[in-house]
Amino acid sequence: MQQLYAPVLQLEHLTKEIIELTFRSSYLAETIRPGQFLNIRVDNNFPLLRRPFSVYNVQRDTISIAFNIVGLGSSILAKKHIGDSLDIIGPCGNSFDQFIDGDYDTAILIAGGIGVAPFPLLTASLLSKKNIVTFLGGRTKELLVPNHLSNVKFATDDGSEGMKGTVLDLLKKDLAENNYGKIRFFSCGPSRMMKAVGDFAKELGVLCYASVETSMACGIGICQGCNIETTTGDRKYKLVCCEGTIFETQTIKLT
Amino acid sequence: MNESFTLGSVTFKNRILTASGTFGYGNENPDLVDVSKLGGIITKSLSWKPRDGNPNPRITETPSGMLNSIGLANIGVHKFISEKLPKLKILDTKIIANIAASSVKEYGDVLELLEQQEGIHAYEINVSCPNVKEGGLNFGNDSKQVAVITKELRKKTTRPLVIKLTPNVTHISEFARVCESEGADAISVINTVIGMAVNINTRKPKIATATGGLSGPAIKPIALAKVFECVHAVKIPVIGIGGIMTWEDAVEFFIVGASMIQTGTANFINPSTGISIAEGIKMYCVKNSLNDVGTLIGTLETDKNVSVISSWL
Incomplete structure (x- = not known):
């Protein structure tokens, strides 16, 4: 650093x-x-x-x-x-690197709006290893950026691009219609979206890694301002800036 | 050029310290800061048991400052000694352990344990903590309690003992005098100023505890006034803290009478702030033909009839 x-x-x-x-x-x-x-x-x-x-x-x-x-x-x-x-x-912060390898066939990338930002680099790392399907959601098509991604499907609140509805609606519909083998979720976007995606992953019994956003001061682990509540382990909170930003969604409390 | 400063038995290579809670435990980011160029590092507040701290959100930016309510989250003094202190000992700077507690006994217990360790050069006592026995009122708002803490801790150590005072009182000089008379070696002035911010869309406070500690440039004029008040009240050294971002800010504190300064919020923005401040002070002294930074301390020029606490406000 x-x-x-x-x-x-x-x-x-x-x-x-x-x-x-x-x-x-x-x-x-x-x-x-x-x-x-x-x-x-x-x-x-x-x-x-x-x-x-x-x-x-x-x-x-x-x-x-x-x-x-x-x-x-x-x-x-x-x-x-x-x-x-x-x-x-x-x-x-940490990176997706440690969560890429594992016993699954298809990486399911789910982004809300500008939450897509970390996905081009993730896609580049995944390409040679796994199949990828990417779900992008946003209020309107002006919030969808499909560049440098793989196999992209869209949902918008106003129906201006792809399916009308939320990215979770699209994800559920798509998974019901297709068989991607063993899957793993990677998500980034508004906290409520990531919580809903995490809850869905839990229902399916798949791992879901989310990149979390909080307000921060230092970004390097010294101010302790960016805490997130945990659900496992002996510490009540972890720091998003240096222990995240990427967590498995069942290990943290998203709100 | 003499930049050093001696407090009790400890000589600091310069007068720049990093404030508690703004530099982790001291060794987190060696790539970003060469701590050997700092006078000393003040650790995060240490309590007897680990503390989880407060819920999120803990911080928010405000005009020229930030509000925080971390809740003294820390790993506890035992883990500090086993995990952090070995790494701090090898640093070429002085280590000041900051102590926070919820009872007079806990302050004493933490200090006694640290007293047995090598590599701790001095103590700074955070008295802005809820006193469990007194229904959660801050020790720091009650000069009698500050007196008791200072007296009890003084008995337990010959290392420099510094009390960090809160500005959220009517007359901080009253607290400064109490610290001096009970044997403190110095006082740190000031801790954060109580503040608040509200999100008008959700109508919720912007930090989870509603009110928190304001820091950053917004409080620098307050800090300077409190240092001014304290240096006229006591003879022990005053360590200036509050919104210091640049070497010019530091020089202001020296002129008013601070013997050392701490950088706090500035470390979050530029972790190496203390080093650039030390360099700037050196240049200022050369330019002004001063061969000792100490000759700057308390050189404020005021009319004789200017009183410390202005009555015409």
């Missing part, structure tokens, strides 16, 4: 609502693993705290994040110019 400055190379709208910001850092491009995040100081003085962003893609010595504008941090990032320097601490 390092603290470094990286120059912005490109800012691109993937949809009306989702932006990909690419910058150059050979260190991060070499060391980042699927599911890890970067803690970025979006501006010098305001906001005060860094903001965590999942890594979206890596190409040679460049690395990118994808986000939609939800608050102050992301709206400042969306106005960066090419050549601006980003103050980054990373790579942070």
Whole structure:
């Protein structure tokens, strides 16, 4: 893990609502693993705290994040110019690596909206090992980004793309219609979605790994601000930033 | 250039410390910070038994600051000694153990256990903890309780004993005097300021405990005023803490009269803040022809009729 400055190379709208910001850092491009995040100081003085962003893609010595504008941090990032320097601490958090291998045939990737961000790298790691089916859900098609994924199916609340309904509705329908052999879930998105997906995984008796989001200050395990309640083990809480962000959903309390 | 500072039997290589709870147990991220360039590290608050801490959400950002309510989550003093202290001992900096407790006896028990360990150079006592016997009122809000804690702990150690004071009282100088008269070597001024923030959409408090501790640049003027008040009340050294982000901030505290400073919230943003502050102070001293950082302490220029507690507010 390092603290470094990286120059912005490109800012691109993937949809009306989702932006990909690419910058150059050979260190991060070499060391980042699927599911890890970067803690970025979006501006010098305001906001005060860094903001965590999942890594979206890596190409040679460049690395990118994808986000939609939800608050102050992301709206400042969306106005960066090419050549601006980003103050980054990373790579942070655990990765999907340790959860990829195992006795299953098909990885089922389930994302809500911008929760898709860690999935291109996960897909790249899975491709040579497992079959992949990806389910993307969002309010509208403007929140769906199917780039760098495999075998993608869509659900939108307004029906503007794919099935009208939630990504869980789509997942349930699809699994009823298809036989993917032994499966394992990987999910990322709003907490309520991940909880519902985790509950469904429990019903099916399959493992489900979710990348959890909480507010954070340091992102490196020192402030203890990003706790999540556990359901197993001798500790009531774990820290999302350094013991996660990826947990098996039955080991944590999602709300 | 002399940057060092001696407190009791301990000489710190410079006057920069990392505040309790903002640097883990001290050895978490060696790649990000060269701790040998810091005067010392103050550990996370240690209690007798491990503490889970408070529910999520524990933190939220506020204008120029953050609110936290971690609830003194820590691994407990026994695990600290077996798992963390061996790694801290080998660091080339001073280690100050911060102690939190819910009874006077617990403060004493934790300190006695640490007293048997090598590698602990000093203690900082967090008195902003609920006193179980007094219905959960903070020790730190009652000068009699602060006196009892200081007196009891003083009997148990010759290592430097520092009491960390809360600003959430009417006159912090009253507490400073009590610490001095009961034998404390120094006081840390200030702990976080009680604050609150509300989500107007859910109408819920932004942190689970409703109120929490405000830190960061938002509290720096408060901290400076409290240091100002304390340095006029006591002769023991005052360690300044509250919103220090830059070396200029640190110099302000020195001018007002702080003998050392701590960086807290700044460590979350730039873990190496203390090092850049130490470098900045050195440059400032060179530029101003000062050969000892100590000559800066308490050099505030004020009119003679400026009183510590302004009455015309």
